[in-house]
Every structure is written in C-alpha cells, then in structure tokens.
Amino acid sequence: MASQIIREWLGINSFAPATQTKLFELLGKLNQENVNSLTILVMGKGGVGKSSTVNSLIGERAVSISPFQSEGSRAVMVSRSRAGFTLNIIDTPGLIEGGYINDMALNNIKNFLLNKTIDVLLYVDRLDAYRVDNLDREVVKTITDTFGKGIWNRALVVLTHAQLSPPDGLPYDEFVSKRSEALLKAVRLGAGLRKQEVKGSTIPVVLVENSGRCNKNENDEKVLPNGTAWIPHVVQTITEVFLGGSKSIFVDQKVIDGPNPNARGKFLIPVLVALQYFFVVKPIERRIRIDSARESRPSWEMRDTSSRKY
C-alpha cells in the first residue's frame, strides 16, 4: 500500500475542456481554503461500480476492473497531484460475501486505512437496483461501526448506472429521488442516525454513469439523462462536503480496533464492589452468625464437654 506513488494527475486532461475548467475552478477553491490534499474513501457492495467510479473521477484506468470477477480483498489507493493539490482516492473491495459482511475484506480495509485521514466517504450503490434490503443496511452499519457516526457527515451517496430509463414510465427525476430516498433511509437506519444528526439534514446524493456509452452534451461532457454533467457535479459535491466544516476522520489504531470491550463501564467496578460488599457479603455474614448462635448442640456433645470437666 505504501507503494502508491503520487503521480501527476494526467487523467484530468482526458476530460472534456468544459469539465476541466470546472474541475480547475473547484481545485482552485480548495486551494483558497489552504487545502492541498483530499482523501476520498469509496465503499459499497461488490459489483456496484466502485472501481469504475474511481476510474471515472481520475480520468484514467487507474484501478483494474473486470465485470465478472471479484477484485480480491485488497484496498487500493490512487494518488494524483495537480498544481500542488493531491487527490487520494481509496478504492475498497466489496463488503459483501455470500450474504454476509466479509470480515476479511473489512479488516484489510481497516489495516490499509491505518494512519490515514478520510476526508470524504463515497458510499456507492446502483441506481437501477430497485430494492433496498438488509444487506444494504448491514453495509452501512459496518461502516458506521468502523468509523463512527461522524463519517456520515462527510459522506456522499453515489448512485452508479445512472443512465437508465426508469420502469413503469416514471419520470427520471422522480425515480432518482425515490431511489435515493429509499437508500438514504437505509443509511439512516443502518447508521442509527436520527435525522437531525446528519448535518444539513440529508446526505447528498450524486449520480454517476461510468459506462463508455454515457451520453455526452455539446461540450463533450458526460451527462446524465437529466442533463447534468456529472463529473463536475460529483467533484463539486465532494468539495462542498469536504468544506462543510465537520471534522475529517483520522483512522488510528483505536478506530481500527473498534471500541475496546474491556474498557466499557470500567468506572462501575468500584461501585459494584461496594454494592456487593454492603448488600451481599454483609447480610450473608450476619445470617451466618445468627444461625450459628441459634444452633442447638446435640446432647452427646454436651455430655462430652461436660464429662471432660471431670
């Protein structure tokens, strides 16, 4: 993982000129804020298009993707720098394996993230999956358990495969809003967030279409069916979230180990001991004493003691 060399961000040149200008604008904005690096963590279920999204954002084929094979269980960080600004994107393996959270993958990710700061989390799912099920909730829960609820203040929900014609003749925007609503609800439930806990009341949702078949507008920008050029939009949202003011998540050993179960409720120990002493030990002792005092001695013992006197 340390082998990641920070390379010049050449991929940005592959974007359409219009996109490039917008990106540079955003970078400039970040520079104004004295930010010179941005780390994005990409997480989600397997096969939803995490790696493709990373590639799309970087503008080059930085992470290998294959439609039918699992990418293995290793996280990869892609670092690109441009004009003194470094963009780190951490691609992670799918978190689900056989209907369960894949603990090995999760551990790999955690270890990979050790001593890194996560500025933004991209939670990736598909737009064209209609249903939200427990698996989604579990993934969200796992992320929350790992990084804490605070991560969701710096999170974006990314919906891939955005280029679709919605079923049942729904208008595109309605479909998107319904889908994002359903997903956000799952996120809230999974993360155990109350509505007000999320800043700005909602986690921003962005749409992504990684396919080469993505439509383009007159400026040769990749656009969504609703006309937005999505790459600038995503980057913009990322910057907004980043600049949103909440704290970045620094992943240290503590985060990785998770809350130490041994430390939980430690302060109760003296109290419990005291309680035991006063309410358990004492009464028992008292009762023993009473009991022994009340004891009637058998006659032969009495006789023994008495005979010994002679």
Added chain:
Amino acid sequence: MENGDGIVSGSDAGGRKVEVFEEKVVKDSNGVRDDVEEEVFEEAVGTGAVGDSPRAEDFEEAIEVLDDAGKSKEEEEEEEEEEESVENGGGQVENAVGGDGVDGGAGTRGVDVEELNASKGLADEELVGALEDAIKDGSEDGADGQVAVLTGENPVDQVQCENHDSKSNGLMNDELLDAANQGIDGDGEIPMLTNMDEVDVTPVEVAENEKSEKDKLDNSDLEVVPTGEKLENEGANLDSTRVTEFNMEDLKEAGTDDQDKRIVDLVDTSVGTTIKLEGDKGVELQERKMEPEHTECESTDSKDAMFLTEARQVHNKIEELRATFTCTDAEDQDSIKLKSASSVLDSEHDVETSELKDIPSEQQLSGVEPVASEMAGSAFCRSPTTDEKEKVQAGDTDSRSENIKDDEPTRADEVARVVSNNGSVPEEPEKRENNHVEKGSNRMNRVQEAQHTPAHGSSGNSTNTTPIPARPAGLGRAAPLLEPVPRAIQQPRVNGTVSHAQNQQIDDPVNGEVEESDETREKLQMIRVKFLRLAHRLGQTPHNVVVAQVLYRLGLAEQLHGRSGGRVGAFSFDRASAMAEQLEASGNEPLDFSCTIMVLGKSGVGKSATINSIFDEVKFNTDAFQMGTKKVQDVVGTVQGIKVRVIDTPGLLPSWSDQRQNEKILLAAKRFIKKTPPDIVLYLDRLDMQSRDSSDMPLLRTITEIFGATIWFNAIVVLTHAASAPPEGPNGAPSSYDIFVTQRSHVVQQAIRQAAGDMRLMNPISLVENHSACRTNRAGQRVLPNGQVWKPHLLLLSFASKILAEANALLKLQDSPPGRTFAPRSRAPPLPFLLSSLLVSKPQLKLPEDQFGDEDGADDDLDESSDSEDESEFDELPPFKRLTKAQVEILSKAQKKAYFDELEYREKLFMKKQLKEEKKRRKFMKKMAAAAKDLPTDYGETVEEESASAASVPVAMPDLPLPASFDSDNPTHRYRYLDSSNQWLVRPVLETHGWDHDVGYEGINAERLFVLNGNIPLSFSGQVTKDKKDANVQMELASSVKHGEGKASSVGLEMQTVGKDLAYTFRGDTRFSNFRKNKASAGGSVTLLGDALSVGLKIEDKFIPHKRFQLVMIGGAMTARGDVAYGGSLEAQLRDKDHPLGRSLSTLGLSVMDWHGDLAIGGNLQTQIPVGRHTNLIARANLNNRGAGQVSIRLNSSEQLQIALIGLIPLLRKLFTYPE
C-alpha cells in the same frame, strides 16, 4: 478456374478432410456393425464426444465463417455464370445468398422464404442445366450441378441440416474430383472444390451459431453437430462407393453409420431411412433381387408406428422404399425392371384411391411444413417448396450418376442410357414429370417429381441416405429426400400385381407385431403433435433448437421404449408435423394443454413484471421501490390460446439474516402449490446485476432446503433486464452481449449447482426484458439485443419441460406391463448369487434332544459299527499316573518321548470313551423321549421343567473381545449381557472392525428354537444391523419334518436384504438316505427379489464310501425371466483315521457356474496335516478358470517357539536397511 494454383491447396485440404471423415466412419461402423441396435446408446455417447470439438469453436468465429459461407456461395454463383450452364440460376442464387445473411435466429423466416425461392431456381437450373448439360459435358458440369444443389439445399433445410447436406455434398465433390481426374479437365473442378471447402467449414459454425443463439439446448447442439459430421462421413463414403467400385464395405459402413445416427437422433424416428440403409446393405450382399423384400420386412416395422388410417401412406412409402432400392441397383438392368414393376404397382395404387394423391402430397408437404408454416402457412408456398426440393435432389442424383459414368467405364452404359433417354432410370422420372406437367395438375406434378427423385437416387441409394441423416438431429423437417415416398403413384405397370402382393404381405406382419406398443406410440405421437402445435402457436418452427431438442428427446424415449417392439416409425415426425399443421389450420381443435409456472427470485428482479409481460396485460401491480407482491398468488390466463397458470411469489431477500423471512415465503409457496404443483419453476435474476460475490447463495440454499434439490431439475433460469448493455471489460471495451449473457448465465448456473449440490445441473437460461421501452419487432413482440424474441422462447422452454414430463409419465406407465422385457435387463436378479446360496447344503434342523449329534444319523451308525472293536480299551489299560512337571524334567529324552506317547494314547482313548458314553446317553434320551410320548403327558412336563430349571439362573455371557489396540473409547464393556433361561436368545451384533471410536454395536440378533407338536423343530433367527450407510435385515425361519425311515424334508423361509431390495426366499428340500452310504436330497427354492421371481432347483448327493472319505455332489439351476444359471459343486473330504479326534483333514472342492454363457470354474484344495505332536501344517490352494489362484501354507506350532522369530526378519531388515 482461373486461379487454379491458389485453390489447389484448398482442394488438398479438402481431400484430407475427407480422409479424416472416412476414418471416423470406419471407426464408428466397427463398433456398431455387429449389433447396431444393442449399441445404439453407446454409439450415441460416442457421437456426442465427437461433437465436442466443433462445439468448442468460438462463436464469433462462427459468425465470420458464416459470412465467408455467404461469399463462397456468391463465388459459386459467379462461376456458374461464367460457365453459363445455368442461365437463370444465378439470380436466384443471389437471393439465396441474400437470405443467407443469416442474421441470427430471428430473421429465419424471411430467410427461409427467400431460400426457398432460390432453391426453386436452383432446382430448375438443375433440371435444365445439370441434367442435360451435365450429362453431355461430363463430370465438370456434373460437379456444377452438385454445387448448385448444394446452395439450393442449404437454404431449404434448417440451417444445420443444410449445412450438413452441403457438407456431404462438398465432400462428395471432392472425392469425385479426386477420383475423376482422368476424364475431366481440372479447371472446372478446382473452383468447385474451393467452394466446397468453404462450405464445409460453414456448417459446423452455423450450427454453433445457432447454438449460441439459443443457449439453452447445449445438448441438442452437441448432437446436431456430430450428426453433421457423420453425415459428411456418409456422404464421403457413399461417394467413394459410387466413384470406385471397391466401396462395398464403405457403403456398408455408411449404412450402419446412418442407422446409428438415425437411431441416435431418433427425432424423426426414421425407420424409413433405416430401411433404406439396410437396403444398401442388401446391395452389398449382391443379392439385389432379394433386397426389396428385405427392405419390406423392415419396413413393416416402420409401419408399426403408423396409424391404421394412414395405412395407405404406409403402402406408398414401402413401395417407394423398394423403388429406391431398385434404384440402387440401377446398374443392373434387371433391377430396373423390378423398379418399373413396382412403380407400376404404385401407379395402380394411385388410380385406385383418389385420396392417395392427396395424401402423398400431404406427406411431402408435411415434411416441408415447418418451413412452410413460417411462410404464413399458405399451401401454395408449400407445394412449390416441396417441388423444388425434390427437383434439387433429382438434380443431385443425376449429376452424381453422371460422375459415376465418367469414372467408371462399366457404368458408362448406364450413362449412355441416360443420355439417350431410352428408358434409362434417370430419364424416366423426367419424362414423367413432363407428362404430368402437361396434364396440368400442379399437385400431381409435384408429387411425381418427388417420386422421380427417388428413382434417380438409383445410382445412389447413397443420395437418399445422405440427406436423410441430415435431419436426424431432430431438427425437424424431413429432408426432402424422405419425401420420395409418394413416388409410388406413377411408376411402371408390369409387375404391379406382384409388388402389391408383397405390400400386403408386409402389412400383415406389421400389424401383428405392433399392436401392443401401438397405443403408447399413439399417445406419444399425440404428445408430439401437441408440442408441435404449441411451438406453432408460439411462432417457433421445428428448426428452433428447443423444439428440435424436445422432439429429439421424445424420439429417444420412444426408441428406448419401443426397442423390444421393433423399430420406431420413421415418419412419425412428418406425420406429427402434418397433423399439427392440420389441427392448427382448422383452428377449432382445442389444444389440450395447460402449464403451471411458478416464479421465484430475489426481490425486485421483476417477477411480477415478467408475469405481466407473459400475459401482455397488467395482472399484478408492480412498484419499483416497494415489495410489489406481498403474498403467494396465482393468475390464470391464456397465451396464444394456451392456458397458462402462473404462481407469483413475494421477492426473496439475499442476506443471511433475512432467510427466516424467506423461509416463511417459501413455505407459504409450498403450501400454495401443494394441490397443483407447478410444471416448471422460473428462477429469476437480473442480467445486469453482477452477483459475483455469491451473495445469492443464502437464498438459493433456502430454496433448496424448502423445496428440495429436485426443484432445480425443473427450473429455468430467467435473466431479466436483458436489454441492458453489457458492462465494459477490463480493457475498457464493452464486452459483446452474448459473452455477457454467457458469463452471467454461467455465474447463476454455477451458483445453483452449488446450492443444489449437483454438479450436473445445467439449467436452461431464458432472457427477459420487461421494460416498456424495450425494442419491439414489427409484430410488437419484444426483442432482445441479440435479436431474440424472448417471450415465445421462454414459454416454449416451459412448455417443453411439461411435454417431456408428460412423455416420461406415459412411458413409465407403460413400462410396467409391456416394458417387462426391457426392465429385467436393467434389474436382472443376481442369479449366480442366488444359485450359490441355494447350492449350499443346509443341515437338517433337529429337535433339541438331537441337537448334540455332531453328525447326521448315518454317521452315527457308521461310528457305532466300528465302535465295538475298541469297546473298553481304555478301561483295560493299566493304571497310569501322571508325572509332575518336575518329574518330567528329570526324564531322559527317550523316556520323555515314551511318556508323552503314552500320555497321548491314553488321552485319545479317554476321549473316545467319553464320546461313546455321550452317544449312549443320547440314545437313551431318545428312547426315553419316545417312551415319554407314550406315557401320559405329565412326564413330558416334568422333563421340560427340569430342563428349564437347569438354566434358570442367568449367567453372564463371556465378554466381547477387547480390541487389539488400546482404545479407551472401546464400547465393548457396555454390551455385557446375561444368558437367561429365556428361550429367546437375543444378542447384540458387534462390528469390531469399524471405525476407531465407533460404537461397534450395530445390530441385534435373536434366535429361538421351537418345537411344534413335540417332534417338529422350528427355528427362528433374525438379525437386524444398521450402520451409517445401510440397514440389513436377515431372517430365517426353518423347519424340518422326518417322515419315514431315512426321509426328512425341510422347509425354510428366508428374508434378507440384497442391495436395496429385500429378497424373500422360500426353499424346501427332501432327503432320502436310501443306502447306508448314500444320501440323496432334492430341493428347490423360490426367490422374490424386487419384482423378479427366480426359481431354482437342486440335487444333492452325499456319498460316503468309507468312514474316512465322503463325497458331496450338488447340481442346480436357477432361472428368472428366461435367464438361466447353472451351477454345480463337488466336495470331497478325507478325514483322519480316528475321525473325531484326529486333526488331519483334506478337502477338495470344485465348483462350476454357468451364466450368460460365462463359465466360471473354481477349485480349491485344503489339507491339514499334523506334523509331530504339536505342529499343524495347513496348506490351501485355489484356482479358477480365469487364471486367478492362491496358495497359502500355514504352519502352526506350539512346540518350536523359535519359529516365531522368523517374524522378526522383515522387521530387522527394515531396521538395518533403513539408515542406508
């Protein structure tokens, strides 16, 4: 022709190919020749293997090749134009090429039409150009004609079939070229050759193409491809035969090949073709006149399949067949006459029955119908097509005959005849055609032409045979060649009556044989018709891979079933097809078919939406974001007039934590389907969701748990959202749709395999797209990106499985009564086993009083007689005092020896005395018992009381032995038990050789001896053991009665598990001791194992010529279902001088067993000789007639302890050699 050089290489390649094929053919035929029918199945397997290689080729390649093929055709066309032998042919050929564009399965319809046209043109061209020009010009033109035929045929048949045909043709051409080099100028040939080569390549690929298009029926493809190859082989062979005379053998092989193939394919149950082939064989025999009869005989079989109503057709066919035969003999003028005679007969037939004409034509049509049906089913279209096909054939054959002529001077005569048009075989047809045309009745014309073709076939029975095979794959459509049937119509008149008589003869046997299986066939035929109708309604042609596959399976089932009852009707497919056509055309015949489909799948994959799509209306509300379906519900509707009931289920959830929920849903579904189980289950998943992390596993497992793994055997995997674009591959380029589908299917199939735990599962895949924006074709049907119209395909798959289930049920039902002959073979009772258990001589059961007699009565007698001599020997001995051990030590060696000898002698005498006393006591007991019977009963009671009281205190039975190695878990101590006074002896059965730490207690054993009526012993013993794998029961009830002096009968009833069945055996035997030294017994047994009853008989003779020597001979036979096993054994025993005491014993045993002509002889010899006082030598040897034997020598000694040291040798050796 211009570019000779480049092409020559191609021709070489072609030649090589041909060789290869021939080799293959030879191989196949070798295996098959002996017993074609027997080996059908194996053959089929073999062909399957052969088919593999082509199949492995890439799909894309196939497409490319296809293009090539198109080009090649164009080239041909060009060449033809150049040669100018054909004027109008070119244009039509172009049509064909255009049609050939073969844009996937979807466009087939249009293509067919065009092709038909093309073929028509070609046919014309052939008739005009090929026949006349070719004849005059020689082989060059002939070759052309063939090429034309090639192109023509291709389009007409189903893609695969065509290709095969073309292939074979091409091969033929090649050969012709090779062979006919002399008489022909090379130019013309070479171009053809190249064409041929290219064409050769195409068929396989095209087949694959189709295959890939319809992913489902891999199997069928497999079969198809091999057939194609075979066809080629045949073609090659046949050609060679024609070209060169030495080919009789080849022909035969080809013939056998054909048979195999056909049998394998079964689809059309092409009896007719088989017959023809056999006819070929007959040709080989060179008894040409005999042939026709031959064929007829076989044709009777074919008739079996036919309905009585269609008897007329049958006649025609037979005649036609004969005609073909005669044609084959075309070389012989005699045969020609014969043919003419038959044709006359045929014509008579025609005239007599007005319907006849219609029928034959219909028949022809039936073959063509599938194609025709595609073309809006207009009768008009149909008839032309048939004509053309026929013509094409005719042309084909003609040209070939010409070739032959060129090659062989001998046949030149024929050719000459042809040219001169003087009554030569080939010409006749033409003439007739013309005549008919003049008459102006189109139909007649067509029919006649068709008939001609067979006649033409004369030069080549081969021609007929080759094309036919093309169809076997079940793909349908009878190759046009089959059609010749109607030919009977016209034809000569000379010997007409004779042939007629023959026909009748033929008919009679047919009817007799067939009757029993007729009903089944009929039903099967109805099923076939039903399926064809279904396919028709769904707009699928019999060329459809699914349809073909189902037909093939039906045919296979029929074949297997009808194996005993003769061959399956060759034309059942045609008839079915015709009938289906009629029924569909009439439109008022209701289709008795309904199908229940259950839909399962993850939530949100589109189950309800799919159902809505199937019915084309909103049956269930769907919602993209909510669980649309809350409970299991069904909906009934009609699709294309077919009643379909669909059960919708709520969506399943993929997470492990949701499996409880899933179970609930599935259990609800299970309850729901209890009354009306679904015929097919659709498992839905999304095509565009890459569940590569096996996240569906939990769900699939749950389904398997609830419904059992069998659910997957009837499941179709449906991938929804099929219109979604394939994802981009690792290199960024989007993968092709088909690869995408294939990969995704593979993933799902693999997951299902895992969940079901059966690696052989191969669920068919169907694609579905419910999106309203899905592309549609002109008819408004939704079309997938690969051009497939998914709905009919899905329905067809579902219906197919139902149809197959129906057929299965039918054949199974039938299996029990008439299938009897078939069943036994599969489950023949293990006669040798039963026989050997019968042959074991069982000792007579005795009353408890007699129990202790060590041998039977006769022995006692013998002993007694000898007893008197040393009556009181022991008593007479001087007193003797045993020495203590210390005293023995002091003795000298000689003294010691003397002492021990003395001791031994005394021991022996003492034992003898004891024996004698024992015997006396027993005799006394017997007398007492006899007396007791006379006395009032109370005495008997007291006796019983006494005996009962004797053992009244329970005694602990000896412990079971501890295992040799230390094992703290050894359970033996748990099984101590008491020997109580209870008459029932119940013991545990301990398996000591089980696994470590295993509880070796595996069964229980109970025994009891009863006495009935005071003198009939009845013993019961039973044992039940059960280990992890299987349970065994063994029970025996035996009794014996003595009646009269020296006669005793015993009866026994045994029950034991043999394999998975219980075998009940009832046996009885009677023993006569007619002489002192001879005892004979005879017995029999009846065993019921499964549903097989075996009966056995045995004779046993025990001969005791001397006290020390006895001989036992047993012979027996066991029969079951016409299967007999004979066995015998001989056992001789030589005992020690003083038998009960001495240890020396020699036995010689011989046993013979004959079963299925398999003679097994085994002998064994065993000797036990005491060496010295404390040493025993045991030698044992056995040998059987397979050359397997064993010799063992064992030395037991309690004297020479040092011998045991020998055992250390290997150990020491190991120790010392190891360091090195």
